[in-house]
Amino acid sequence: QVQLVESGGGLVQPGGSLRLSCTASKLFLDDYNVGWFRQAPGKEREGISCISESDDIAVYADSVKGRFTISRDNAKNTVYLRMNNLKPEDTAVYYCTLLKGRCSNYNIESEWNYWGQGTQVTVSS
Secondary structure, three states: OOOOEEEEEEEEEEOOOEEEEEEEOOHHHHOOOEEEEOOOOOOOOOEEEEOOOOOOOOEEEEOOOEEEEEEHHHHHHHEEEEOOOOOOOEEEEEEEEEEEHHHHHHOHHEEEEEEEOOOOEEOOO
């Protein structure tokens, strides 16, 4: 059974940074387009980024562009989301997911296939 595990969340002050990790069992993440989405309390899920399987091209939502960086380490079977200049509105549970199709569909919920329990990110002073 495919299992994705997100980690690295925590409490950080505005302007701070975190690096989230996504690991997988029973598959190699470099065989997939891997995305991140988040869900804030009382809000809908929001796709925020994706890294492509073929050439590691990354896409980002406007809300995180310039602040977040997605990357992968194939040797560790891990995809990372580096988050800089965090804002209170980034507070959410963050999930990694395997895209059914292209990374251009990263923000379409029906394209998300498998995700873990998520990791909580809280940005507060």
